[in-house]
Amino acid sequence: MKILIVDDDPAMAKSIRGILATVGLNAHSVTRGQLAIDELQLHPYDLVLLDLNMPDMDGTEVLHHINAHKIDTSVIVVSGESEIKKAIEVLRAGAKDFIRKPYSTDELLFSIKNVCEKKALQLQNREMVEKLEESEALHRFIVHNSPDLLYMLDRCGNFVFVNKNTIKLLGYSRKELIGKHYSDVVYAKDLAKANMFFNNGHFPINTSSLELRLVCKNQDNLLHVEVRALNIEKKIAGGYKLGRHNTLTQNFIGTYGVARDITERKRSEEIIRFQMNHDLLTGLPNRTLLNEHLAALITHAGQHHEKFAVLFIDINRFKLINDTYGQSIGDDFLRSFASTLRRELREGDTLARLGGDEFILLLPDIDSEADAMTVADKIIAQASMPYLHNGHEIHYTLSVGIAIFPEHGETREELIKNVDTAVCNAKTKTGSRYCLYNRNLKNQNSQKVFIENLIRDSIKHDRFVVFYQPQIDLPLKKIHAVEALVRIMSPNKKLILPGKFIDIAEETSLINDIGEIVLEKVCHDINRWRGLGLQIRVSINMSAQQLAMEYFADTFLGRLEEHAINPADIELELTENVLVQNMKRTIANIVQLTDAGIKIAIDDFGTGYSSLSYLDRLPLNTLKLDKSFVQKISEENQQDTIIPAMINVSNGLQLDFIAEGVETKIQHEYLLNLGHCIAQGFYYSKPLSYDQLITFVKKHGLS
Template sequence: MPIKTREHLVNETNVRNREIRHTEKILIVDDEKLHQYSLLTLMQQSGYQVECVSSGEAAISKLEKNNVGIVLLDLNMDGITGDDVMRYISNNNINTSIIVVSGEGSFDAAENALKLGAYDFIRKPYSIDNLLNSVNNATKKRQLEADNTKMHTQLRESENIHRYIVNNSPDIVYILDGEGRFTFVNKRIETLLGYSVKELIGKHFTELVYEDDIDKAQFKFNERRTGKRCSINIELKLKCKKYNQPRNFDNRLLPIEINSMGVYSSHNEKHEKKFIGTYGIARDITDKIEAEEIIRFQAYHDMLTRLPNRTLLNDRLSQAITHARRNKTSLSIMFLDLDRFKMINDTLGHIVGDHLLQAVAMRLKHCLREGDTLARLGGDEFTLLLPDVNNQQDAKRIAEKIIKSLADPFKIDNHELFVSTSIGISQFPEDGNTIESLIKHADIAMYSVKDSGKNNYQFYDKKMIHAYSDNLSLENDLRRALDNKQFEIYYQPQINVETQEIFAMEALIRWNHPERGMINPNDFIGLAEETRLIKQIGDWILQAACEQLKTWRDLGFNDIRIAINVSAIQLEQNNFVEFVLEQLTKNKIPGEYLEIEITENTLMHDTDAGVDKLRELSNHGIKIAIDDFGTGYSSLNYLKHLPIDTLKIDQSFIRDMSKSEEDSSIIKAIISMAKGLKLNIISEGVETQEQLKQLKRWRCKNMQGFLFGRPMPNDDALKVLQRCSSISAQ
């Protein structure tokens, strides 16, 4: 803020006085209309803003707003008199100038008016010149008082600003004499270093400087140069007083940044300047240094687990390869991928997933030797560098230790979670002599473990590259399958065993690969979800199945419902509901003849948004079924508030129910719960007459499985519908 001199303020005041001379608002208070009009005309012609009132009451009402500069006041009025108005102004400290204009000519009246605060007293009939002079003088006086007040306020503010800069600066401000002793230091020294101002005055600056920085400080802290050559942004450390408050960066040292310049006396008779000391500012840069350390840490570490990231791993692996090559030793790389993590993350949410990753990282660190590096590359993937291994046995022992350490459950946010890991191991120099080849081959070995049942480890073998290439080839083929029209939809009937009627057909995808033949969905749906191609595939299934249902309805099968599986990835699409409704409208299908099947894990994924979409679909009559029920994590209380119509008992329970009392109990519990919640129930995977009879005894009438028909192409499904229809007609 620029500081104005007194001369500047006076000149400014004179200019403003000319500009604002006639901007004061005048209030005329007179109960005689003729006098009131006369004053109004005179003041307006003189350029003033004027208002008129005819009583003391009205005058007080106007004055309450406190925006009247001058009052031309008559004394003798009915009710509240002019004296009363002046008392009101005085008692309420209203900033206005009163000029009494009255027919009362006695000395006592004039004296009383002046005692009550009147600026002037003018007797009626008045001289126009006298009245105008009085008003103009009152205006000038008010303006001069306002300008004077403002001038003093600004001068006080200027002084306060100087005082604030010095005594309340966030930086240490100091002055040294020619010998380097403190002659002035501001109070900031107390909060930053713990010393009082008094105990530093007269002390040499080196008593504050950290011993290792004294040489640097000799010509910086007590700088003699001025102008562009003086010290700018020089970093030093100062010593804190022992009893000072603990600091985040260092309890004993304060990192500072110095800006200093020499101070010289005025010219003497010989036209020479004399050095009299140093003026300097020392800024606390603790936050800056901490921020720089955080930035450096973030550049080389994963912020969730605090483990090294890919950049730091590559740096250490490069050094380890150089060391191993020079000393003719070996090293191992382990690539770890957590089993079942995606299901936990999708089911319980990313917060639980993040906490689980942190807990896994802690356990893995306890399995390391000194000098090993554990890094997180992203997601649920970790890489472990083991330098100086003698043979595969060393890596094998650590891999087994890791698998054993993860066997115990993790307690995360009131959940007991189990997670295992698949570990691929590559060796230098046998499996590669570069960073890229070692990590790639460990990755291939890890995928081999995944394909072999997970929760194990394997060393890289050249034969694995073929299986890895095969998976990569399958992914590439999957990306082309839609365009090449290689997908087909098979249909499996859902039967009411009491009426022997087909009430629905479930649409199931098959991949008719030109070289591999018919591929089961279990062999490619997981890959489709991993690559997120499931969205395009799912949209195609929904579109094709609705078109097929329209064909059946055109042939007279109007009571058949189509059931379609939907993944979590499809459900999270913003336009999912609109796309479903578009297919129904285009094929003229009522909503109640479409059933959307979702798994429990899909239901728990993206919970709020997903449930809102399901509710919207349900509002259009579309049925919602939970597939594979009993294998997921859904809450029964949660089910009660969802728009669910049907529960499908997972076929794993049906398959083992004759051999397992637990599975039988689960099935009966699900059937009983569904009836209590007024939900339909369908048993999946019914393959034997024994299963059929047992389920009927448990009062489950809706079933699906090989016993009633395998998944079949369009033409065969139509024949089954026609045969079932003719049987019902008989």
């Protein structure tokens, strides 16, 4: 066995060589990280004993080099580093063990022996795989499907073979499983489809795979598996053959199959599904799930000639609470408010949060408008009790709009529109009041008209400005890219943020004009950076309307060509719901843009309405996690997050992963410890003007 010792302390290296010599092992030593890399490139080594703290290149960099260049060696880190985080980091990076100095001779030799035995086992497994590849169809089937559980059933459906993983995961002994019918370990609710798959225990029908739940021995756990199977028939001349047949023959002797454990994947999918359909702050249904419940309620009430009520609940001047006490207390208030409302509801009622301080309540099966008004009175009465926080009383009032099905609308759109009109009119009343919709009410659209006029005037007088927020490569601590963020500079020199005008711009199609203005300004700034010797990638937000335009890609690329902009310097951010609007034309534009070299990022990942299936079907480069996930990270609940699962998804698809909305040191350190991640938020920098960004780049550098 060839061993390389990497330690900047010659005395320590000599000591290790002496220890190895006692068991007949020889070792070569070097004192610097670069020398270790040079040696590994020239000569093969079975094992590297690697120190972390060295002057020119630390051990972590050597370890990353070994991984990056796929050098076939095992690494044991031998270091005086005392932080457990460092040990976790190097083990995640591929080290086989971590030994802290000072150590005993037995500890070092035991670790080396353990690593060598594992490597020998890996070599044995590799040889076994090579033999399997040369074997008959049965062996090829096992290899190609990389099974976790291997099993064989006889013609009656009883187990005649199970591997160790099957025993381990189900909790039974081999003796308990052999002879047991497959139905004994299938969850009762999945038994019908299991019987169909295995054709009542005889052999599988022509189905590629099936997801089942298996019951473990302790009865408390369900194992989610993806099952694949082949029937086995005896050859006339002896031996066996595998295949799929839809008729039972006398030569059929049983079934061979594999089952892959997908329990963790199912749990992740359930978490993601919950996040996509619920408000992360309050746990209430979000707009997506509300629309589903409302559509189902309309169908049911229409068929049974029932009434139901829609209540729009708005917290008056909630922004003042946020501005006065801070967002954290504002969030606590919203959680408490939602919890209080839920306690007053019937089992069949639905309370949803639309966002901000707006809630919708569905009251099915009511007798009259009076029932809905009674509930509104109770809700408003709750607001008479102030919210208590650290001894301080926070007083608030509510406005409630009411619409009744079918009198005030027979479709989802009509009901939401009319209840919105009702709550707008309720706001004009003094204190906490409710308003029942009637056709004489006027919708409060004057503010929308004002915003639309502001946008048109800003386009005419060139009042749009572009700021840039850096995206930080956490391992490198340098700028990865910047996101272009548009604002309006009002005539009185105040910045108007996009939250005030983007929705109106999309409703009026003025978003296309804004998009052209932003692109023009970004191209101009990129050329100015180029004159300073800087190459900065810019991420630009794209709306669904722009991407659905027939010649959008041609126009966009033409504008880049006019300014001599390299498409690789541009990344377009799309929200998930963009992908479900005019899908065909949108995807055609995306493909044309990526073929030209433009990068594509999915913004607000995890909150959209589309299926995760698009991730491996579209030419994507980046997943940008919605800030609501990051905001959940705190010192108390660092384990209660699905961000590691999201990163695994992006790593598996070889996509960059950006976490936005990082505002605290705890959030920053959490993301830093997860490994390679790009982060964006006020913790690193607010959106910067052109001149401010130049100063920021000079200070932090580019990755």
